[in-house]
Amino acid sequence: MKSFAQLDGVFVITGKGIIRAAGRYLDINARDVPTEKGLGGRHASAAAITRDTETIAVTVSTSGGTIRVFKDGLEIVKIEPDIMLVQ
Numbered sequence: 001m002k003s004f005a006q007l008d009g010v011f012v013i014t015g016k017g018i019i020r021a022a023g024r025y026l027d028i029n030a031r032d033v034p035t036e037k038g039l040g041g042r043h044a045s046a047a048a049i050t051r052d053t054e055t056i057a058v059t060v061s062t063s064g065g066t067i068r069v070f071k072d073g074l075e076i077v078k079i080e081p082d083i084m085l086v087q
C-alpha cells in the first residue's frame with residue numbers, strides 16, 4: 001500500500017476495507033463544491049465524489065499533512081498533525 005500511495009490519484013476502498021484500485025483519477029465536476037480556501041483539485045474532487053455518490057473520502061494534504069474526511073460534499077472531520085493525542 002505504501003508504494004501504491006506514491007502514485008498520483010486516489011485509492012478506491014470498499015465499505016469492508018478492501019482496496020479495489022489505486023492511482024485512479026476522479027472524473028467529476030467539482031466546481032460548486034464548497035472547500036476551504038487554498039485547497040486544490042484533489043480535495044475538491046474528493047468532496048464532490050461524496051456529494052454525487054454514497055461514499056466518504058479521506059484526504060491527506062501533501063502540504064502539512066492535514067487529514068480531512070468528506071461526506072455528502074462537506075468536510076466532516078479535520079485532523080491537524082500537530083494536535084496528535086497519544087493515549
Ligand SMILES: Nc1ncnc2c1ncn2[C@@H]1O[C@H](COP(=O)(O)OP(=O)(O)OP(=O)(O)O)[C@@H](O)[C@H]1O
Pocket residue numbers: 008009010024025026027028038039040041042043044045060061062063
Ligand atoms: N480529480 C482528481 N482525481 C485524482 N487525483 C487528482 C484529482 N485532481 C487532482 N489530483 C491530483 O492530486 C494532486 C494534488 O493536486 P492539487 O494540488 O490540485 O490538490 P490539493 O487539493 O491542493 O492537494 P494537496 O494539498 O495534496 O496538494 C496532483 O498530483 C493531482 O494530479
